[in-house]
Amino acid sequence: xxxxxxxxxxxxxxxxxxxxxxxxxxxxxxxxxxxxxxxxxxxxxxxxxxxxxxxxxxxxxxxxxxxxxxxxxxxxxxxxxxxxxxxxxxxxxxxxxxxxxxxxxxxxxxxxxxxxxxxxxxxxxxxxxxxxxxxxxxxxxxxxxxxxxxxxxxxxxxxxxxxxxxxxxxxxxxxxxxxxxxxxxxxxxxxxxxxxxxxxxxxxxxxxxxx
Amino acid sequence: xxxxxxxxxxxxxxxxxxxxxxxxxxxxxxxxxxxxxxxxxxxxxxxxxxxxxxxxxxxxxxxxxxxxxxxxxxxxxxxxxxxxxxxxxxxxxxxxxxxxxxxxxxxxxxxxxxxxxxxxxxxxxxxxxxxxxxxxxxxxxxxxxxxxxxxxxxxxxxxxxxxxxxxxxxxxxxxxxxxxxxxxxxxxxxxxxxxxxxxxxxxxxxxxxxxxxxxxxxxxxxxxxxxxxxxxxxxxxxxxxxxxxxxxxxxxxxxxxxxxxxxxxxxxxxxxxxxxxxxxxxxx
Numbered sequence: 001x002x003x004x005x006x007x008x009x010x011x012x013x014x015x016x017x018x019x020x021x022x023x024x025x026x027x028x029x030x031x032x033x034x035x036x037x038x039x040x041x042x043x044x045x046x047x048x049x050x051x052x053x054x055x056x057x058x059x060x061x062x063x064x065x066x067x068x069x070x071x072x073x074x075x076x077x078x079x080x081x082x083x084x085x086x087x088x089x090x091x092x093x094x095x096x097x098x099x100x101x102x103x104x105x106x107x108x109x110x111x112x113x114x115x116x117x118x119x120x121x122x123x124x125x126x127x128x129x130x131x132x133x134x135x136x137x138x139x140x141x142x143x144x145x146x147x148x149x150x151x152x153x154x155x156x157x158x159x160x161x162x163x164x165x166x167x168x169x170x171x172x173x174x175x176x177x178x179x180x181x182x183x184x185x186x187x188x189x190x191x192x193x194x195x196x197x198x199x200x201x202x203x204x205x206x207x208x209x210x211x
Numbered sequence: 212x213x214x215x216x217x218x219x220x221x222x223x224x225x226x227x228x229x230x231x232x233x234x235x236x237x238x239x240x241x242x243x244x245x246x247x248x249x250x251x252x253x254x255x256x257x258x259x260x261x262x263x264x265x266x267x268x269x270x271x272x273x274x275x276x277x278x279x280x281x282x283x284x285x286x287x288x289x290x291x292x293x294x295x296x297x298x299x300x301x302x303x304x305x306x307x308x309x310x311x312x313x314x315x316x317x318x319x320x321x322x323x324x325x326x327x328x329x330x331x332x333x334x335x336x337x338x339x340x341x342x343x344x345x346x347x348x349x350x351x352x353x354x355x356x357x358x359x360x361x362x363x364x365x366x367x368x369x370x371x372x373x374x375x376x377x378x379x380x381x382x383x384x385x386x387x388x389x390x391x392x393x394x395x396x397x398x399x400x401x402x403x404x405x406x407x408x409x410x411x412x413x414x415x416x417x418x419x420x421x422x423x424x425x426x427x428x429x430x431x432x433x434x435x436x437x438x439x440x441x442x443x444x445x446x447x448x449x450x451x452x453x454x455x456x457x458x459x460x461x462x463x464x465x466x467x468x469x470x471x472x473x474x475x476x477x478x479x480x481x482x483x484x485x486x487x488x489x490x491x492x493x494x495x
Contacts, residue, residue, distance in 0.1 A: 049362075055350045056366055060373065067377045070384040083385075089278050097278075101327040102343070104378040106336050106474070108385025110396055141399040144385070145334035150274070152334050153261070157268040174388050185274065195276035 066103055077177060084172050084179040087111065089147045090197070111146040114139040114169040115159050119184070119202055135167075146170040150183060150195070163187050240355050240363055243487045244348070248304045250480020251319070251344050254337060255297055257473040266290055269331050279330045289331045296322035296341070303348070309356060316352045320345040337473040343374050344477040361489055368449035368488045371481040375456050378478065380441025386434045394427030401467065402426045409466055453485025 050056060073079045082091070082100070087109065091097035115137040137159065142149060149155045150168055159166055168183040182202070186194040197205040237245070269286045282288055296319055303315035323345045326338035347370055354363045390396050401410050402422050413422060440459055444452055460479045464471045 050366070053354075053366070055353065056370065059346060059350060059370060063370075063373050063377045067380055070377075070381045073384050074387050089276070094278060094280065098328045101324075101333070101339065104336070104339055104381030105385055106378075106382040107391075107396075108382070110388060110390035141396050143396075143400060144336075148334035151276075151330055152332070153265055153268075156272060156274075157264075160272045160274075161268075163272075173390070174385070191275060192273035193275065195274050195278070 062102070069103060074175060080174050080177050081179075084109070084174065084177060087145050087147065087172050088170055088179055088181040090179075090181060105144050107143045109144070109172045109174045111142045111144065111170070111172045112140065113142055113146045113149045113171075115149065116167040116169070117164070119167045119182075120169060120200075137166075146172060147181075147183075150185065160185065160187075160193060163189075238360060239487045239489075240351075240360050240367075243364065243367065243484050244351060244355055245304055246483055247344060247348055247351070247477070247480045248300050250477040250483075251341055251348070252297065252300045252304075254341060254473045254476035255293070255300075257476065258337070258470060261470075262293060265331065274330065276330065283325075283328060284330045286331065288325065289329050292322045292325040292329065293332075296326065303352070309352075312352050312355075313349075316345065316349045320349050335473075340378065340474050340477050343378065344481055347371060347374060347481060364484070364488050365449065368453070368485040369445070371484040372447065372449070372452040372456060373445040375460070375478055375482055376441050376444040378441075379437045379444065379459075383434060383437035383441045386430075386437070391430050391434060394423065394430040397430040397433070398423055398426035405468070407468060449485035449488040450490065451485075453482050456482030456485070 069079060073083065083103075083105070085091045086097055086100050087105070089097065091100075117135040117137060119135075147170060149159070149170075165187055166185045168181075168185070170181040170183065172179050180200070182198045182200055184196045184198055184202070186196055188194065199205060266286065266289075269289070273286070274284070276284065299315045299319035299322060303312050303319060306312060306315070320342065323338055323342040326332045326335075327342055332338055347367070350370065351363075351367050354366075357363050386392075401407070402413065402425070413425060417425065436459060440455070444456060447455060457479055460475045460482060464475055
């Protein structure tokens with residue numbers, strides 16, 4: 001017997017061409033599923049049994065919560081402030097900071113960084129030199145998480161490879177809100193760099209605490 | 212698992228014997244699954260040399276910050292989370308055993324979670340988009356053998372466009388601020404000295420004042436597109452959303468930064484899931 005199954009692009013309409021031993025051929029149609037009305041595919045096809053799909057429901061809820069979070073951020077200062085602190089690694093606790101990781105933040109906020117060889121104001125009161133070097137190595141905008149200039153990639157290498165102390169000024173602004181952080185990296189030959197958060201006067205802040 | 216089978220037969224007139232060669236094509240669900248895993252894999256290895264260089268730099272230049280738990284400052288943890296994610300993808304894609312696939316997808320999600328909170332990688336959106344796509348994969352792999360592939364793919368497509376919309380919305384809302392609307396941020400990040408074909412060409416053709424104007428309109432275009440897609444992509448029919456998502460995400464890469472392939476490859480694959488949803492046939 002010769003059999004050729006011809007798929008017509010739909011599992012609901014598989015036709016089977018059957019050739020008998022006598023050479024005769026006939027087309028048999030498989031049992032078709034009920035047709036759906038146009039325009040109802042998106043709702044009906046995944047709507048049935050959705051309540052029992054707890055994984056699906058949980059993911060949708062998570063997406064909805066985050067979507068609402070980012071949507072109301074412009075009008076709820078607490079959310080924007082939490083995000084500012086997130087970007088500066090100054091959330092009250094690591095757990096609170098880490099819990100925000102699923103929130104997308106690509107090219108968020110106006111973030112700038114300043115990398116210095118000595119702290120801001122260190123030269124005040126000193127004689128002005130002809131080639132006045134303010135000690136700024138680089139000052140730029142950055143897309144998100146300005147703290148990344150300290151911890152990530154090429155910037156981490158380029159600014160720290162000299163194995164000298166470094167001072168950073170990180171600034172993030174969103175609408176009327178602004179956060180400025182000062183960080184000093186203390187270099188030690190045995191332990192590497194120590195990440196020290198300070199205020200604008202260089203006074204030590206507790207690591208990770210809000211000012 | 213649904214699929215099309217072609218039985219190729221030859222009829223020996225003399226003996227009336229039949230030789231059959233069966234060719235089983237992968238199902239739509241399996242193809243969607245493989246495509247998404249492939250997208251995640253491409254995104255993770257796109258910056259392979261960059262991550263290798265980072266690995267060396269972080270080892271040479273450790274930073275002690277008590278904000279992070281000690282194990283999330285360890286370079287070894289970062290290295291194995293990254294390599295582990297690649298291994299999990301390979302296992303999830305190659306091994307044809309459902310339980311193994313499920314475990315591998317969960318392992319991928321766990322590795323991506325570590326990458327999202329480690330000191331050396333928390334800021335890289337590559338791992339955030341990887342995490343969301345891995346979350347989708349975890350759900351999908353538990354349903355890949357469900358009887359009704361149409362239902363599975365419809366739900367999968369909804370999740371994919373909801374995830375992409377949410378991510379674009381997150382990008383948009385952070386740009387609803389004066390510095391982005393004026394183009395100031397994009398001008399400094401891209402137009403001043405970014406080594407990319409588009410910005411190299413623009414700098415060769417236009418004066419600084421014109422570049423600033425272009426940066427302004429480029430930035431506003433990005434804000435508008437991200438906002439519209441963030442608010443509306445999830446409402447579109449699956450196949451249309453798939454096409455729109457692929458176009459928008461690909462255009463971001465082509466017009467901004469080749470490194471963004473690492474961030475967007477998995478999302479482009481996720482958007483393509485919508486193309487696997489069968490169009491509704493007209494009622495007879």
